[in-house]
Amino acid sequence: MYLYGASGHGKVVAEIAEENGYHINAYIDGDVLKKKMLGYPVLHKPPQENIDIVISIGNNRIRKNIVDENTLFNYVTLLHPNSSLSKRIRVEEGTVVMSGVSINAAVTVGKHCIINTNSSIDHDCVLEDFVHISPNAALAGSVYVGEGTHVGIGANIIQGIKIGKWCTIGAGTVIISDVPDGSTVVGNPGRIVKITEL
Template sequence: MRPLIMVGAGRGSLPRIVAEAAAARGRPLSGYVEFGDNPEPPTTPLERLGDAALLDDPAFLAGVDLVVAVQGAARRPLALQLLQAQASLPPLAHPAATISTTATLGAGTVVSAGAIVQSDARIGRFCLLNTAASIDHDNSVGDFVSIAPGVHAAGYVTIEDEAFVGLGAVIINGVTVGAGATVGAGAVVTRNVPAGATVVGNPARVLPPKT
């Protein structure tokens, strides 16, 4: 089995989630690669293997599995760079998550403890499913989607690329959340959310664009 290496570090939540999930699966991280303008060591003791230059080295990429722990705007271009370089980017799910045998997880997706992915749900690439989020049967989740803790998406929900669903939000059956949309914390989504829109409240309503 190839070493599992984390790209990115720092003191945010994602590097810790990644390190803990890997250790709990019995495949602890073998080190980390610094990435970004102000790299910091992770809170979990790990060997520093080098900086972002390693990610341009085909010999390095051929010998490792990578998990991207970079958050924010840098996550997508880095992930696409690594895909283009044919890096190995397996999904990582904490063993305390429940993943149906008929569900699929895309490359680079990270699933936290307590999350549930039900039958025939399809989760795209480089998604983040946080603590105790539930993605029910026949959901379709695009790439680079962030699902906050305690979110509940009922059956046949579609969440398109780069959407963000905030803490404790609820999405009813059959609703589509458009690409790049934001669902506010605690929102109850009862109708489709347009691409790029922000919705809040119960029932969720679209906020007017900022002027």
């Protein structure tokens, strides 16, 4: 297995891979100054072959670009053994679920998502592709999160909310009403401070 991205996030992903018994061949990273991380070599371009890979980069947009440019990779899903996952969830390829995460029944998590440390996702939530749920964020039941949205650390989203695509939910924000595509939302209660056209 290869990890695409040799940064702090890549260290955490590597340890989840190790916990799951994967052999890590190397990191892949475009920064030519990076030579090794956690004892693993850093390559500066992917091998010319069909490889097992996890994208270990926190930025949602960058993960999407890598997937769009590398259609032959076999994307692996990593689930930390110290997460609490209902047997009735669906987690798509390339997604990483970190330690302490709780995901309850009937949740769907899309491709290449990050469900970060100690976050909580309750029943019947849907997360589209390339979503990042930050540490200690909490989603109540039946929340919908659109593609590419980043939910910041410690944010809280009440039940039944729909959050659009490519939104940014600030750290500690409390979401009590639906959020349109491209919105940046902060505060308690959450208020839209910017909308970026998609």
